[in-house]
Each structure stands twice: as structure tokens, then as C-alpha cells.
Amino acid sequence: MATLLTDVNSVLGLEIGSVQTRAVLFDVVEEAYQFLASGSAPTTCGEPTFDVMPGVIAAIRDLQEITGRFFLDLNNKLIIPSHGGVEGVDRLLITLSWGPDVDVVTYGLLNELSLETANRLARSLPLNIADSFSINDRRSTQVQMDALLAAKPRILIFAGGSDRGATRTVSRIAGKIATSLHLFKAEDRPKVLFCGNRAMARRVKEVLEKETTYASTTNIRPEIENEDLIQASFDLNQLVIDEKMHSINGLERIAAFSNEKPQLTGIGFQRVIRFLGKQYDPLRKVLGIDLGSAHVTASYAGYQESQQITLPIGTGYGLEKALEQSKFSDFEKWLPEALSESQVMDYLWQKTLFPNSLPVSETDLMIELAYARHLLCMTMRELEQHADLVSRSFEPILVGGSILTHAATPWQMLTTLLDGIQPVGISPLVVDKHGILSLLGAAAKTNPLLPVQVLESTAFISLATVVSVESKGKPGTVILKARLQTVSGKVRELVVKQGELSSLPLAFGETGMLLLKPEAKLSISDIEVGKDPIKVRGGVCGLVFDTRGRPLELPKDQIHRLAMLDRWSKPANQ
Amino acid sequence: MQNPVTQINPLVKIRRNRVLPVAGMVLVRVGQKVAPGEILAETLIPTKHVIVDVLNTLGLKNADEAEKLIDRQAGDLVDKHDIIAETGGLFSRVIRAPMPGKIISIKNGQVLLEVESRKVVVQSGYAGQVVEILNDRGAVVETNGTLIQGVWGNGLIGFGPFIVDSQSIDQELTPASLSLNTRGTILAASWCEQEESLNLAGSIPIAGLVLGSMSPRLIPCALKQNYPILLLEGFGRVAINDQAKNVLIASEQKEMSLNAVKWDHYSGIRPEISIALQSSGALEVESAEFAEGQKVRVHSSAYAGKTGVLTVINPGKTTLPNGLRTATASVLFQNNEKTVVPFSNFDIIDVEDRFPG
Numbered sequence: 069m070a071t072l073l074t075d076v077n078s079v080l081g082l083e084i085g086s087v088q089t090r091a092v093l094f095d096v097v098e099e100a101y102q103f104l105a106s107g108s109a110p111t112t113c114g115e116p117t118f119d120v121m122p123g124v125i126a127a128i129r130d131l132q133e134i135t136g137r138f139f140l141d142l143n144n145k146l147i148i149p150s151h152g153g154v155e156g157v158d159r160l161l162i163t164l165s166w167g168p169d170v171d172v173v174t175y176g177l178l179n180e181l182s183l184e185t186a187n188r189l190a191r192s193l194p195l196n197i198a199d200s201f202s203i204n205d206r207r208s209t210q211v212q213m214d215a216l217l218a219a220k221p222r223i224l225i226f227a228g229g230s231d232r233g234a235t236r237t238v239s240r241i242a243g244k245i246a247t248s249l250h251l252f253k254a255e256d257r258p259k260v261l262f263c264g265n266r267a268m269a270r271r272v273k274e275v276l277e278k279e280t281t282y283a284s285t286t287n288i289r290p291e292i293e294n295e296d297l298i299q300a301s302f303d304l305n306q307l308v309i310d311e312k313m314h315s316i317n318g319l320e321r322i323a324a325f326s327n328e329k330p331q332l333t334g335i336g337f338q339r340v341i342r343f344l345g346k347q348y349d350p351l352r353k354v355l356g357i358d359l360g361s362a363h364v365t366a367s368y369a370g371y372q373e374s375q376q377i378t379l380p381i382g383t384g385y386g387l388e389k390a391l392e393q394s395k396f397s398d399f400e401k402w403l404p405e406a407l408s409e410s411q412v413m414d415y416l417w418q419k420t421l422f423p424n425s426l427p428v429s430e431t432d433l434m435i436e437l438a439y440a441r442h443l444l445c446m447t448m449r450e451l452e453q454h455a456d457l458v459s460r461s462f463e464p465i466l467v468g469g470s471i472l473t474h475a476a477t478p479w480q481m482l483t484t485l486l487d488g489i490q491p492v493g494i495s496p497l498v499v500d501k502h503g504i505l506s507l508l509g510a511a512a513k514t515n516p517l518l519p520v521q522v523l524e525s526t527a528f529i530s531l532a533t534v535v536s537v538e539s540k541g542k543p544g545t546v547i548l549k550a551r552l553q554t555v556s557g558k559v560r561e562l563v564v565k566q567g568e569l570s571s572l573p574l575a576f577g578e579t580g581m582l583l584l585k586p587e588a589k590l591s592i593s594d595i596e597v598g599k600d601p602i603k604v605r606g607g608v609c610g611l612v613f614d615t616r617g618r619p620l621e622l623p624k625d626q627i628h629r630l631a632m633l634d635r636w637s638k639p640a641n642q
Numbered sequence: 643m644q645n646p647v648t649q650i651n652p653l654v655k656i657r658r659n660r661v662l663p664v665a666g667m668v669l670v671r672v673g674q675k676v677a678p679g680e681i682l683a684e685t686l687i688p689t690k691h692v693i694v695d696v697l698n699t700l701g702l703k704n705a706d707e708a709e710k711l712i713d714r715q716a717g718d719l720v721d722k723h724d725i726i727a728e729t730g731g732l733f734s735r736v737i738r739a740p741m742p743g744k745i746i747s748i749k750n751g752q753v754l755l756e757v758e759s760r761k762v763v764v765q766s767g768y769a770g771q772v773v774e775i776l777n778d779r780g781a782v783v784e785t786n787g788t789l790i791q792g793v794w795g796n797g798l799i800g801f802g803p804f805i806v807d808s809q810s811i812d813q814e815l816t817p818a819s820l821s822l823n824t825r826g827t828i829l830a831a832s833w834c835e836q837e838e839s840l841n842l843a844g845s846i847p848i849a850g851l852v853l854g855s856m857s858p859r860l861i862p863c864a865l866k867q868n869y870p871i872l873l874l875e876g877f878g879r880v881a882i883n884d885q886a887k888n889v890l891i892a893s894e895q896k897e898m899s900l901n902a903v904k905w906d907h908y909s910g911i912r913p914e915i916s917i918a919l920q921s922s923g924a925l926e927v928e929s930a931e932f933a934e935g936q937k938v939r940v941h942s943s944a945y946a947g948k949t950g951v952l953t954v955i956n957p958g959k960t961t962l963p964n965g966l967r968t969a970t971a972s973v974l975f976q977n978n979e980k981t982v983v984p985f986s987n988f989d990i991i992d993v994e995d996r997f998p999g
Contacts, residue, residue, distance in 0.1 A: 109643060115910030116646040116929035126643050168908050213691050213754075243750055250747035250754060251691065256664070385907065391858075410857065414878030417858035418942060421793045421876050421905065424986040425942035426968055432943050433964040476965030 076515060078150050080139060080157040081507035082127070082322070083333065084111055084120060084164045086361040086385050087424050087470075091127040092504050093135060093157070094511070094518055101518045103527035106502050107131030110424070113166045113316050120166075121318040146325045161510045162323060162330035165360060167316065169196040169380060170308050173221040173258070175245060177228040177237055179204045182264065185289045185297070186227035189263065191454065192301050192376040193308060193334055194363050195223070203237060209244070217251045221258040222311050225304070226272070229265030231290045238268045242275040249279040257281075259307050263288045263300045283307060298342075301376070305335045328514065333358070334365045336509025338376045340519060341466070343512065345369025348463050351594065352493070355462040356505065357447060359440060359469030361423055362386045366447045368457060375455040379447060383440070383471040384423030390443060391416055398445075401622050402438035402487060404633040407431065412438075426474075433476060437484050440471045444488020460618070461493040461593045466528070468500035478608045482531045483569070483636060486612075490620055492538070493593035496605055497531040530576050530607035537615045539590035543567035547588040548597075552604070552611060554580040564613045568640040571613070574606030582611065612639070644929040648939065648989045649789045649914075650885045652892065653923040656789050656916055657773070660764045661780035670781055672773065676766040678801040678899040683764050683780045688746075690758035696727045696737055697751025708751030718745045726753055767799055768899035768916040788893055788917040789926065790874065790886050792852075793941070795902030795913035798870035802849030804890070804898040804917070806830045811887055815839045815853065824848050828898045830890055832881040837863045844868055850900040852890070852915060854882035854947065870902035872913045880947035883939050884976065885991060893917050930990055937992035938973055940983055949991065950975040956982065 079101075081092040092106040107130030112123035125144050132138055138155045141147055147156025172195045176183025183202040190197050198219035201212055226245065229238045249257050257280040262272045269284045276282045285303035289295055309329055313319050323330055341356040348354055350371040358365040361384030367376040381390035396409045403412070415435050419425055427433040451457040467485055475481045485497055504527060508519035539547045548564040552572050560572050566588075574580055581601040590597065604611055616636070623629045666685025670676060697708040711727040720726065720739040728736045743757035770785030805827040810819060815831035820842050828850035834840065835857045843851060850870045858877045874882050882890070896917045905912040930936070936952045950973040960970040960982055968984045975981070 112644070114908050117644050118910070122643065210690070210692050213693075214689060217688060217691075247693075247747065247749050247752065247754060250749065251688065251756075253665070410878070413858050415943075417861075417877040418946065422942050422987070423907065426962070426966060426984045426986050427964055428943040428962050428966075428984065428987065430964045433966070474966050 076158040078157040079159045079161060079511060079515070079518060080128070080146075081161045081163070081504065081510070082124060083503060083507055084113065084124070084162065084166050084330075085333070085503075086166050086382075087111060089120075089123040089127040090503055091124070091131040091139075092502065092507055093131055093137075094522060100525070101521040102525050103502060103504055103522050105131060105134045106504070107134055111166055119317040121321060124318075124322055146322075148325050159515070160326040161328070161507055162326055163333045163336050163506045163510050164309070164312060164316075164319075164330045165194065165333040165362065167312055169194050170223060170311050171196050171198045171219060171221045172223040172225055173198055173216060173219050174200045175224065175226045175228070175241055176200070176202045177234060177241070178202060181292065182227040182229070182289050185295050186225045186263065188295070188454070189227070189288055189297050189300055189304060190225055192297060192338070192378060193304060193332055194378050194380070195308065196380065203241075213248045213251060216248050220256075223304070223307050224258040224260045226260055226262045227264045227288055229268060229287075230292050231266050231287050233265055233292075235265065235268055238265055239271055239275075242268075242272045246275050246279050249276075259283065259310075261285060261300075261304055261307055266290075298374075301338070302335060305332045308332060328510075331506075331510045333360070333506040334363075334376065334378050336506035336512075337365050338367050338374070339509035339512050340505050340523075341367040341376075342369045342374045343509075343519065344464075344466075344523070345374055346371055352461050352463045353459075354464060354466070355489070355491075356466045357444065357468075357489070358500075358505070359383055359443060359467070359471050360386070361470075364443060364447050366451055366455075368451065368455070368462070375451070375457070377450055377455050379450055381443065381446065383436075383443070383469065384419065387416065387423065388420040390439075390446070391420065393446070394442060398442045399435070399438045401629065402441045402633070403434060404630060404637055405431070405434060406626060406630065407435070436471055437475060437480060440484050441488040444485070448489055459593070460489065460491050462491050462495050463493075464496035464498050465489060465491060466498045466500060466505065468503055468505055470503075473499060473501050473503070478531055479638065482534075482609045482612065485531070486534060486569075486614055487620060490618055491534065492536050492618055493595060494533060494535050494602065494604070496533045497607065499529045499531055501529045502527060526577070530605060532571070532607035532609035532612040533574075533604045534612045534614055535582075535584075535592060536618065537564065537590055537592055537613060538618055539566055539588055539615065541566035541588045541590070545588065547586070547590050547615060548613070549585040549587060550613065551583045551585070552580045553583075553601075554578055562613070562641060564615055565640070566615050567617070568615055569612060569636050570615075570641045571610040571639040574604065574611045576606055576608050578606040580604055580606070580611070644931060645985075645990060646910075647927050647930050648991050649791045649926055650883070650889060650939075650991045651789045651923075651926065652889050653786065653919060653921055654789050655784065655786055655923045655925045656768065656770070657782060657784045657925070658767065659776060659780065659782050660766060661776055662762060662764050664762075665778040666762070668775055668778065668781060670772045670775075672775060674772045676770060676772060676783060678766055678768050678799070680766045681763045682766055682772070682783070685762050686759040687762050688756045688759045690756075691746070692740055692743065692755045692757050694726050694737060694739065694753040694755060695751070696753060699737055700727070700729060700735060702751065705749075705751035709748060712748055712753060714745055714748065714753065716745050716747050719743075720745065720755070765799055767901040767914075768801075769897070769918040785916070785918045786921060786923045787919040788889060788915070790889060790915040792872040792874045792902070792913035792915065793876050793905060794873040795904055796864045796867060796871045797902065797904055798868070799899075799901050800828070800850040800870040801897065801899040802826055802828045804828045804830070804893055804896055806890055806894050808891055811882060811890060815843075815851070817842050820846060820848075822846060828852065828900060830882070833857075833879050834860060835879070840864055840867055840871070850898070850902070852882075852900070855880040870900040872900050872902040872915060875947040876941065878946070883947050883949045883991075885937065885939070885949050932971060932985065932990070936990050938971075938988045939991045940973065940988045942987040945973075945975070945981060945983070948975050953980070
């Protein structure tokens with residue numbers, strides 16, 4: 069059965085999420101790693117159990133039932149390494165997103181340079197930036213010290229100075245931090261991560277190591293024009309995990325079975341998106357969005373650059389923060405039925421109290437999908453405002469999160485993503501149905517074959533390749549004729565009208581050549597329309613044409629808007 | 643798998659840890675009887691500091707030189723104008739404390755003074771007896787009595803006589819339902835949709851308010867009130883569930899404590915109503931596995947706020963009306979209506995079925 073590509077065949081991934089703990093099995097099948105199955109159970113880090121283990125054991129047992137393989141012995145102890153490939157696993161990986169955000173403060177030299185980069189580093193993980201300090205800070209030293217004390221940070225991120233830049237100011241800030249740390253009792257002092265001028269690392273260490281736990285990493289702004297957050301975010305992740313190890317009962321017990329420390333979910337997610345960014349069209353970006361219960365993690369990557377943000381808004385535990393920034397009209401515009409403000413807001417606010425609750429009726433699901441659209445809109449705005457995203461041209465778009473993967477139909481999932489992300493150009497949309505993306509990233513460090521091979525398998529569901537066409541034509545007028553020839557030789561044609569969502573069948577896994585013939589003045593981002601056939605991949609919703617325009621404008625008038633949303637609730641040509 | 647049990651219990655032994663966020667001084671002893679508002683532990687959290695820069699003020703060359711002139715140590719208390727450092731000699735230059743405070747550190751030729759602090763206390767939250775001291779942090783308080791757990795609170799603690807009748811507990815809280823007679827009492831109503839009602843209750847003032855639900859529009863207004871507001875069901879227009887209603891009506895005129903904290907799912911701390919009683923109860927059951935015969939309360943989606951009996955744990959996964967598939971149980975309501983509810987949409991409220999029918 070298994071071929072020894074490495075000495076590790078079976079890998080068990082544990083993702084300890086805010087709501088669910090998932091146990092995911094990867095193993096070697098026909099000389100390649102495959103995703104085999106996943107089991108799940110409610111996470112038990114919080115009330116009433118306050119111990120991660122019962123949830124982990126229940127998730128692994130669920131996996132045992134699904135696969136018929138045993139991973140736990142009679143004492144519920146993980147069998148590692150495996151016995152002859154039928155019992156246990158060779159390796160354990162753990163990713164973690166459960167728990168409140170860790171409070172941090174950031175120090176930098178200038179607001180618009182190192183401090184901004186330090187904040188960007190902090191925003192890439194589930195951290196709460198309680199305060200920021202720089203030499204531009206107009207507050208007096210005393211007031212800054214009091215603000216630091218009030219912030220009660222667990223981690224202090226200290227950036228500043230390019231690698232051949234400021235030394236004296238960095239030294240002065242280090243001294244100031246050392247003095248400020250005396251405000252805290254020894255056991256309450258925040259850990260310090262220095263991510264500034266490498267030439268100053270030794271001096272800063274001398275000053276701060278005496279006062280608290282100190283770690284240093286690469287300079288996040290080695291040159292004035294360049295940022296490099298990759299290694300720093302990994303090292304920051306380690307400090308955060310250390311904090312969580314102390315606060316989550318049982319985490320050390322299960323982590324003892326793994327050769328590596330657990331990782332924050334976002335770190336693995338970022339690693340996979342970065343990897344994919346190097347594989348695809350260098351002119352476009354790969355986009356990944358994980359709509360989690362407590363956070364939204366959004367990451368994009370090109371051949372050289374990558375950015376990630378973790379927003380403290382989500383579909384369950386992060387719902388309250390999102391609602392505080394939203395108003396009814398943000399959701400109302402996406403509702404395909406007329407619902408009262410109280411009906412919608414009562415439902416969503418109730419969910420803040422019971423973040424694990426599920427939508428039962430069609431109306432509940434409608435509200436949750438309207439909310440998901442708004443959450444995606446907020447995320448895209450944040451990427452543009454705080455992560456330098458300049459174009460919504462992506463190839464592919466990978467999305468995860470139970471709010472979507474539990475959506476009743478693939479078309480509902482697809483329209484939610486299109487409405488929220490509003491991509492331009494030709495974008496394959498892929499769904500992380502089993503929530504394995506971050507585990508693949510976690511595996512990559514020591515087992516790079518695993519993510520590569522699993523990404524090539526059918527573990528992810530391709531929803532559709534979407535062609536977003538922009539034209540000033542009147543709604544309903546023909547703007548394009550599309551001709552698709554599949555690899556099997558079938559030819560399908562479609563007349564595409566302005567203002568619609570239409571589709572051509574092209575099955576998941578199938579490819580075809582698409583020829584577009586414009587009938588009006590139009591554009592498709594990054595594509596010379598009508599010149600050469602374009603290779604496209606199918607998905608469960610086929611090949612989809614979105615001619616609704618960017619940005620997507622919805623009629624103000626409710627009757628027209630509802631009619632339009634109803635029309636888009638299924639492909640126009642069906 | 644264990645699930646939390648929401649307490650709606652007429653008589654139970656209540657034990658709660660009451661702790662300071664940071665180390666402080668515990669003011670009670672084991673065996674001591676405490677009132678709801680009694681302070682169990684207190685501490686001072688520093689809020690304002692001043693740096694006295696000896697090095698630069700005296701124009702010295704280095705920190706060592708400055709520190710030699712500082713005739714103080716970390717931990718010393720100083721009054722305004724007390725000498726911090728002096729050069730000595732015939733024309734001695736002196737640096738004095740700008741205000742009274744405590745020296746936190748002397749470093750780099752600078753003296754760090756803590757000049758202001760804020761007192762933080764932890765209260766009992768209900769009448770009971772101290773059964774354990776938690777070193778430097780607080781105490782464990784125990785009592786026997788009625789306990790009802792809520793789902794939302796405006797962050798305040800209060801206590802007072804509980805006034806209720808079988809009519810008002812089923813009705814909306816309106817300005818008309820409030821009178822001067824309610825001053826100093828804790829009231830209960832089905833729901834509230836008007837800011838005016840909350841504001842009027844605050845101006846009377848009442849000692850606390852128990853509601854089934856409240857419009858989420860009122861959250862900012864509720865947070866501004868100076869009396870505790872506790873929701874038993876959540877947001878919207880949901881009446882108090884039957885079981886809680888029966889327990890509340892039976893508690894008429896009793897001295898009630900409202901601990902209207904916000905529900906923290908990570909720590910498990912949630913809003914609670916407690917009424918100390920003389921009789922002795924069994925220790926509360928905090929968690930249980932789902933089982934047939936348990937009394938449950940639906941908290942989300944349709945049937946929110948309704949109590950019933952879990953009749954069947956459905957095998958595998960069930961397809962919900964909207965197409966989602968998930969683990970469910972069948973629940974029989976008091977009106978004999980039966981429905982299927984996802985596990986995640988109800989909570990256990992009674993494992994012993996003390997309230998048949």
C-alpha cells in the first residue's frame with residue numbers, strides 16, 4: 069500500500085478551532101500523500117470542561133469510526149508511531165485558533181515606517197494591539213509608561229532601524245522599554261520580540277534580557293522600502309503559542325506526542341498561500357480567506373510578495389465585534405427576501421451569545437449568508453486599506469469556513485463569494501471543504517511533499533472558474549458569445565448578457581479551451597478578449613460568467629433589488 | 643461528551659471563586675459570613691508615574707555618577723518636595739520629588755515614581771460564607787439557594803428585594819409599568835424595547851432588572867445604566883422561559899443578588915441571579931452528556947426560549963429544513979409539539995427533571 073517516500077507515511081493533523089476540533093488523516097496512497105478523512109467534535113478548551121483533551125479524543129474517535137483504523141489505545145493514548153500502517157500514525161501536527169486574542173504593544177521608530185510594519189506584523193496573527201509607541205508619539209514619557217501599564221500586554225514587539233540605519237535611537241528606546249518594564253511585577257512583564265536593526269540585536273538583548281523573556285528575529289524592515297515579515301511572524305507565533313500553552317489545559321499533554329510545537333492556524337494558512345503564490349501566474353495573486361468563528365484570516369501572495377491580515381471579526385465568537393462596526397443596511401442589501409431590521413439584528417445578536425448555534429430555517433441561512441457577504445466585503449476593504457492590495461485579480465481564490473462550507477448548495481456558496489470578494493478577470497474559486505489548508509502549511513516545514521501532493525489531489529472542491537466581464541452595455545443586452553471546447557471534444561456555446569450570472573457546464577476536474585467573442589465594448593481584467601483561446605478548469609458550478617459589473621451596484625429600490633437577487637440565485641441560462 | 647448545564651435551580655449549593663485580576667490583599671477569613679456587596683479582596687493598580695531625571699537635570703556625564711547622588715532605594719515612599727538626589731558641597735544642588743509617591747526603580751540615572759493608583763476590589767456577589775482563601779487573590783464563597791443563569795449582563799452587580807407578579811413577568815417593560823414603589827427593588831419583565839423604560843428605571847432608581855430579552859438596539863443604553871440588567875434568554879422579543887419564570891415567581895419578596903457580568907465563553911463566567919436560602923442543596927451539576935429525559939431550553943432560531951424534554955438523540959446527522967446536516971435531538975415541548983433541534987441550539991437546564999410537565 070504505502071511507498072516509503074519518507075520515513076513518515078501517515079500524518080494526523082489536529083486543528084483546535086474556536087468551535088470544533090478536527091482530526092484529519094493524511095496517508096500515502098499510490099505513492100503520493102492524500103487527504104483520507106476527517107473527524108470532528110466540539111472543542112473543549114472552554115466551559116464546561118476547560119481541557120482540550122476530551123475534544124481531541126472525541127475528534128480522533130470520530131475519525132476512527134470513519135476510517136475503521138485505530139489511532140488511540142485502550143487508555144485513549146495516541147498510538148505513535150504507527151504499527152504496520154493499520155494502527156496509529158507516524159506523525160502528529162497541531163494547529164490552534166482557540167482562545168482570546170493575546171494583547172500586544174508595538175514599539176517602533178517612526179509611525180509611518182517601522183511602527184507601521186510592526187503593527188502589520190501583529191495584525192497578521194490573532195493579536196490585539198493594545199497600544200503603539202514611537203518617537204513621533206506626542207504623549208509625555210510618563211503618560212506613555214502609564215499607557216503601557218494600562219495595556220497589560222503579554223508580548224511587546226520592538227521594531228526599528230533598517231539594517232544599516234539608526235542605532236542610537238534604537239538603543240534609547242530599548243532603555244526606555246527596560247525602565248517601563250519595572251512598572252510590572254516580574255511575573256507580569258511582557259515578553260519582548262525584537263525585530264529591528266540586526267546590528268543592534270546584541271545591545272538590545274543586553275538591555276532587555278535582564279528584565280524579561282527576550283527573543284529576537286529578522287529585521288521586519290531591513291531596508292526603508294522593504295518589509296519582510298515571514299520569519300518574524302513565525303517567531304511571533306512561537307511566543308503566542310507559549311502563552312497559550314500556559315492557558316489551555318491539556319495542550320502540553322497532546323503536544324508532547326508531536327515533534328513540533330503547535331502552530332497558530334494563520335501561520336499554516338499563510339505558508340500555503342505563499343507557496344501557491346509562487347506556482348501560479350506571476351502577474352496575478354493567489355487569495356486565501358478563512359471565515360473562522362473568532363477571526364477572519366485573509367492572505368494574498370504573488371511570486372515575491374505576500375501579505376496576511378487576521379481580523380477580530382468572525383462568524384461566531386467574532387460576530388459581536390463585526391456587528392459593532394455594521395448597520396442593518398449592510399446585510400439588508402444582500403437579503404433575497406424582505407425581512408425586518410429586528411428579525412435580522414435579533415438573529416445575529418442572539419448568535420453573539422450562542423456562537424456555536426446553527427441556522428435551521430431557510431431564513432436563518434439567508435441571514436447568515438448575507439452576513440458572510442458583508443464579512444467578505446469588510447475583509448476585502450481591509451486588504452486594500454491595510455495590506456496594500458491594489459487589484460482584485462486572483463488566480464485562484466481559496467476559501468474556508470463553516471459558514472460557507474455548510475451552505476446548502478454550491479451555487480449559494482459561489483454567489484456569496486462573488487458578491488463579497490468581487491474578483492476581476494478569470495478566477496478559479498476553490499473551497500477548503502475539510503478545513504485542511506492550515507494543517508498543510510503546518511506540515512510543510514518538515515514534510516514539504518505532503519502539502520504539494522495533497523494540493524494536487526481532490527481534497528479541495530473547485531466551485532467554478534469565474535469569468536468577470538465588465539461592460540457598459542444595458543442590462544439584458546448581449547455582450548459576449550462564449551464557445552467552450554472540453555478536452556473530451558464536446559463543444560458548448562453561450563450567449564452572455566449584461567448584468568447576469570450565467571454558466572456553462574464544465575465538470576469538477578475537467579478542463580477546456582474557452583474562446584470569447586465580444587459583441588459589445590467590454591473588458592476582462594488581464595485578458596485580451598477574443599485573441600487566443602483560454603484554458604479553463606471546471607467546478608461543481610461549471611464555468612461561470614459574471615457580467616454584473618465592478619463594483620457590484622445593487623438597486624436602492626427594494627422591489628428591484630429583490631427581483632435582481634432572485635434572478636442571481638440561479639444561473640440565468642437555466 | 644460533556645455539555646454545559648444552564649442553572650435554573652430552586653435550591654442548590656452555589657460555590658464561586660471571586661478573584662482579583664492581579665495579586666492583592668484578601669480581607670476575609672474562612673468561615674466568615676459575607677453580604678452580597680462585601681469586599682473580599684482589594685488591591686491598588688498603579689495608574690500614573692513620574693520620571694525624575696537626575697542624570698540630565700544635574701547635567702552629569704553618566705548614569706553611575708547620577709545614581710551615586712540618589713539617596714533613595716526602590717520601594718521608598720516619598721512626600722512632595724522630599725529630596726531625591728543632591729550633589730553635596732557648599733552650593734549643593736538638590737532634586738526633589740514633584741509629588742508624593744513610591745519609588746519603583748532607579749535606573750539609567752532616572753528615578754521612576756508611582757504617584758497615583760486605582761483601587762480594584764472583588765465583591766462576594768451574593769450572601770454566603772467564605773469556605774476557602776485563594777492566596778493574595780480572593781476567596782471561595784459558598785451559599786445554598788436559588789440559582790438562575792442568564793445569557794447577557796450590563797456588567798454591574800446589585801442586590802435588593804425581588805418584586806414580581808405573574809402578570810408583569812409576562813409583559814413588556816414599559817414606562818407605565820414603573821412606579822416610585824419600585825424604588826430599591828429588583829424587577830422582572832418579559833422583554834424591553836424602549837430606551838425610555840430603561841432610563842426611567844434608572845431614575846427611580848430600581849436596584850436591578852431581570853428581563854427575558856431586550857432589543858439589541860438598547861445595548862448602548864443598557865450599558866449606561868447604573869443598575870444591573872440581566873437577560874435570561876437573549877436578544878429580541880423572547881419571554882422568560884417557563885422554568886425560570888416558576889422559580890422567579892416563587893422567589894417573590896426575597897432578597898436577590900444580581901451578578902450581571904457579561905458572559906465570557908472562554909472563562910465560563912456568566913451572569914447569574916442568586917437568592918440565599920436556609921435549606922441545604924446539592925452541589926450544582928455543571929456539565930452533563932446529552933441524555934433522553936433531560937429538560938432542555940432552545941436558545942436559537944425558531945422555538946428560542948421554549949423549554950421541553952429531550953426525547954430522542956437522533957442517530958447520525960439530520961438534514962435541517964435549510965439543507966444543512968448536523969447532529970440533532972428531538973425535543974417535546976409542554977404543548978406536546980415535537981421538533982428536531984441541532985445539539986448546538988439548545989442547552990440542558992435540568993438533568994434530574996425536577997419540573998415534570
